[in-house]
Amino acid sequence: MTDLTQTQVRERIAARLASRHRKEKLFRGLGIASIAFGVLAVLVLFTDIISKGASAFVQADIQLQVTYDPAELGIDKVDDESLAWANFDGVIRAALRERFPDVSGRQDKRELYSLVSNGAGFELRERLQNHPELLGQTETLWFNADDDVDTYVKSLSRTEEGFLGRTSEQKALWIQELRTSGELKKRFNTTFFTNGDSREPEQAGIRAALVGSLFTLLVTLVLSFPIGVAAAIYLEEFAPKNRWTDVIEVNINNLAAVPSIVFGLLGLAIFINFFEMPRSAPLVGGLVLTLMTLPTIIISSRASLKSVPPSIREAAMGMGASRMQVVLHHVLPLAMPGMLTGAIIGMAQALGETAPLLMIGMVAFIVDVPHGITDPSTVLPVQIFLWADSPERAFVERTSAAIMVLLAVLITMNTCAVWLRKKLERRW
Missing domain, CATH: 1.10.3720.10 (MetI-like)
Incomplete structure (x- = not known):
């Protein structure tokens, strides 16, 4: 009777130990699963942020040959008062018309002018202010493309047709021509680190x-x-x-x-x-x-x-x-x-x-x-x-x-x- 009781005690102890071990394994598995879920969530978050934000460190730039024509600018000398009223946007538009001489019509020209960021005129003003000797001269410069153009160019690397969005088919043809000739390239976006906030995405920085x-x-x-x-x-x-x-x-x-x-x-x-x-x-x-x-x-x-x-x-x-x-x-x-x-x-x-x-x-x-x-x-x-x-x-x-x-x-x-x-x- 005593041996049977001891056997039953040992069986009960073994059953309890087995139950305890199962609970320990279950608890350990839940802990590992929790850690794995947390790591997975962090990886998904980082992957999503990096996949969306990596493209912001490059910017589509357009190369133009600009002429600081005093008649186009409406000035005859370089000083603060003259630069404040100078028509630098007109210089940018003249460079775009010279690059695409076949463009005619008011609507087409408006589309053409929207290839370049509207901050290009301010860049020209700053450059002429720092280098007054450029008045009447011609030089080749790179300007930030408009945000719609930038979005379309970056989407071309992901899909064959790209995301047109607010970009017309005619503008897409001009972009393809500029890319083929090497006058439109994706370069490191220094503006993102040198500028403050802006209403225009291509000019916004941190x-x-x-x-x-x-x-x-x-x-x-x-x-x-x-x-x-x-x-x-x-x-x-x-x-x-x-x-x-x-x-x-x-x-x-x-x-x-x-x-x-x-x-x-x-x-x-x-x-x-x-x-x-x-x-x-x-x-x-x-x-x-x-x-x-x-x-x-x-x-x-x-x-x-x-x-x-x-x-x-x-x-x-x-x-x-x-x-x-x-x-x-x-x-x-x-x-x-x-x-x-x-x-x-x-x-x-x-x-x-x-x-x-x-x-x-x-x-x-x-x-x-x-x-x-x-x-x-x-x-x-x-x-x-x-x-x-x-x-x-x-x-x-x-x-x-x-x-x-x-x-x-x-x-x-x-x-x-x-x-x-x-x-x-x-x-x-």
Whole structure:
């Protein structure tokens, strides 16, 4: 009877072990499936963004032989007043008529003139202003093609007929002729990195948004890092453990989970409405993002201070160092790698924020590159938001390209944080 009971016990134990092993395998399989699904989702996202945005880094350009004819320009000398009224668009149109002399009729000429971007005249003005000796001379230059032409040319590499869109069949024939003669080529799109925003896709760039993001992050870093580190040092090293410090700690943890748009409303109410600071300025954007990133920096800084062994403090105090000397000379240098890592992660989070900056007016249409923290500007996430809402087909690829640039910056910042942590951290 006893042997039979032991056999039954062993069978039950074996059954339970088998059930436990099956559950473990199921749990492990679910974990692997979750990771695989996440990786697949990221790959699909990156593939979609790259496939749409890679073409934005090249631009269809048209070569024209332009003549700075004083009669066509309507000027007889090169100065600021004359250049302001000069007919540079007429010079571009004359070059197009010379290239296609058989074109006649008002409608056909209008189609012909739309081959080149309407920003070509501004390029000519800038060139003649920098080189006054070109007046009356002829030279060969490359100009950005219109966004419809650019879209059609890029689509030819994917399909034989291409996507005509708003491009007429007659214009498609002219494009094929220019491609055959080598007068229309796809070249690296420097405009995307040197220009600010524009209503015309072929003239739109991210330089103003990048500079605005740089100024905004600079203000955020200058304000949030010293304040966050000082608050963490006080709470961790000097503040008494009582009800008030507990309330402060709970509120700091809660602020880290507050939606970012709430900080935008706070900045709108205080910095703009009460203090009457300028809208759409990196200074205000930096103040708002400082409020948003302070909890992250404080929490990470406190965690870094806690990671320093108590023996360091005890040894320093045993040698006669004051509490302040212990913190500044021994604890803080050892905790600084973790603090810097938290600050970089906080800056990366601030770089990707859009909602709080929309509330303080950084959604404005900004063409000029800002030169200071009080100049009107926008940031890269807001620029992406604006382009995503544009109806032109050419803005789709520029939106994806701007996302690629933003992701590259964010990945670089997070990689630097990981590298800095590995490089400077000490194991106890």
